[in-house]
Amino acid sequence: MATIESGSGTRELAGKRALVTGGTRGIGAAVVRGLLDAGAEVLTTARSATGTVPEGASFVTADVRTRAGAEALAAAAQEVLGGVDVLVHNAGGGRPYEGTSAIPDEEWQEALDLNFLASVRLDSLLVPGMRERRSGVILHVSSAAVLTPVAPFLHYTAAKAALENYSRGLAAEQAPFGIRVNTVTPGRVDTPGGEEAREQWARLDLKPGAVNAADTAPLGRDGRPDDIAHAVLFLASERAGWLTGSNLIVDGGEFPRG
Incomplete structure (x- = not known):
């Protein structure tokens, strides 16, 4: 799949204002680049400025794990963008434990937050x-780990499963107001965050160990951040104007459906 590069887009999101959480590396950074290339004005955020903000995007530090952090980010989006037409929830993550009994209460709360x-x-x-504008797009980024939950990551997958259920309900509620709400569910993608989680898994020496999608996915390779960004851009565009409440699984065919 072609890499999203500056100047390669159709400008189909020209005039749109987009907010992307967790947009300084991996999938989030690819989404930001794609939105910019499609003509959107983009504000992105992370808990710290340790990543690389794609050229052309505005950036603000924010901790979305708290209500105060969410309120500060919403205020920043209003100040910088004047409003939000496309909202992409990409911030997320979790670390593995030896089993569900080893996951402390605070880690469950962290995963949910x-x-x-x-x-x-x-x-x-x-x-x-x-x-008020009777239009908008909300996209929640989940994880294909929800499809085959394992004990070491159960706090993470349970939170993502809740996100998917909430996303469907929100879609039904907001559809009469012209707001489309969809979920994108990535499989195993080659990202810094994914690599960190796999390294933590390996240190626990759990079985079965992490595998490459090249070994298990019908399409024979790990995903790339741009694979997910292309899906997000499609759902953000008018090409997906009759899609809401959907869950687009982008995993090379690796995980079971149904």
């Missing part, structure tokens, strides 16, 4: 503006 409640809180702050 980052992978689920961050979206709920930020949506609640930005949906009213979309409803």
Whole structure:
């Protein structure tokens, strides 16, 4: 699949204002580049400025794990963009434990705050503006790990499963106001965050160990950040104008459906 590079897009999102959480590396950075290339004005965020902000995007540090962080980010989006037409929830993650009994309460709460409640809180702050304009796109980034949950990551996959259920319900609620809500579910993608999680898994010496998608996916390779970004850009565009409440699984065919 072609890499998203500056100047290669159709400008189909010209005039749109987009907010992307977790947009300084991996999938998030690819999404930011794609939105910029499609003509959108983009604000992205992370807990720190340790990543690389794609050229052309605005950046603000924010911690979306808390209500106060979500409120600060919503205020920044209003100040920088004047409103949000496309909201991409990409911030997320989790680290493995030896089993469910080893996952402490605070880690369950951390997983819920980052992978689920961050979206709920930020949506609640930005949906009213979309409803007033009677248009908007909200995209939640989940994980194909939800399809085959394993004990070491159960706090993470449970939070992502909640996100998917919430996304479908929000889609039904907001459809009459012209707001489309969809989920993108990546499989194993070659990203810094994914590599960190796999290294942590390896140090626990758990079985079965992490595998390459090249060994298991019908399409024979790991995903790339741009694979997911292309899916996000499609759902953000008018080409997906009759899609809401959907979950687009982008995994090379690796995980079971149904």
